[in-house]
Amino acid sequence: MNTLLPKSRVASATEMLEYVLPQHANLYGTVFGGQVMAWVDLCGVICAQRHSGRPCVTVFVDDLLFKRPVRIGQVVRLRAQMTAAFGTSMEIEVSVFGEDTVTGEQWPTLECRITFVAMSDELRPTAVPPLRLDSDAERDAHVGAAERRRQRLAKR
Numbered sequence: 287m288n289t290l291l292p293k294s295r296v297a298s299a300t301e302m303l304e305y306v307l308p309q310h311a312n313l314y315g316t317v318f319g320g321q322v323m324a325w326v327d328l329c330g331v332i333c334a335q336r337h338s339g340r341p342c343v344t345v346f347v348d349d350l351l352f353k354r355p356v357r358i359g360q361v362v363r364l365r366a367q368m369t370a371a372f373g374t375s376m377e378i379e380v381s382v383f384g385e386d387t388v389t390g391e392q393w394p395t396l397e398c399r400i401t402f403v404a405m406s407d408e409l410r411p412t413a414v415p416p417l418r419l420d421s422d423a424e425r426d427a428h429v430g431a432a433e434r435r436r437q438r439l440a441k442r
């Protein structure tokens with residue numbers, strides 16, 4: 287039985303800012319997709335570890351669609367928040383925006399969901415605190431996450 291105390295979504299919400307430098311860019315002067323994926327994974331795992339209080343590993347990344355590029359000299363803003371906590375796994379939604387700090391323009395770049403698993407000291411999956419659901423939007427997000435989890439596990 288999971289005896290851990292529920293935690294709110296706000297408690298683990300995570301924001302990261304990255305300034306796009308030449309070493310992050312592809313041949314077109316825009317940020318390399320693999321670099322954005324690494325930042326997404328990092329932002330997500332910080333959120334997962336804040337919620338679970340354990341080191342976490344990435345177990346599943348949903349589809350990624352890059353909607354609009356971010357150029358050298360612009361900023362990548364990432365925001366991760368829990369959508370659901372299950373037994374030992376958590377679904378986390380990471381939203382990515384581009385930002386031009388000179389003009390103030392901001393635009394959506396990417397949104398994805400990642401499943402992380404909390405690990406024990408013996409390197410086995412370990413229980414995570416339940417997610418406290420404080421609004422109808424959070425309850426709806428949890429229902430969606432549970433259905434996606436069912437579909438992911440069916441593919442194993």
Ligand SMILES: CC(C)(COP(=O)(O)OP(=O)(O)OC[C@H]1O[C@@H](n2cnc3c(N)ncnc32)[C@H](O)[C@@H]1OP(=O)(O)O)[C@@H](O)C(=O)NCCC(=O)NCCS
Pocket residue numbers: 342343344345346372373374375376401403410411435438439442
């Ligand atoms: C994560 C890992 C420990 C899970 O091991 P396992 O033997 O599958 O363990 P379990 O079957 O007990 O599953 C553990 C959790 O992962 C979830 N899980 C496993 N496969 C999954 C998948 N394809 N999609 C979503 N969740 C999955 C299970 O549902 C379970 O969560 P729950 O307790 O909330 O139901 C193992 O798959 C692993 O080490 N993978 C590699 C992780 C890695 O190296 N990541 C990259 C670097 S961080």
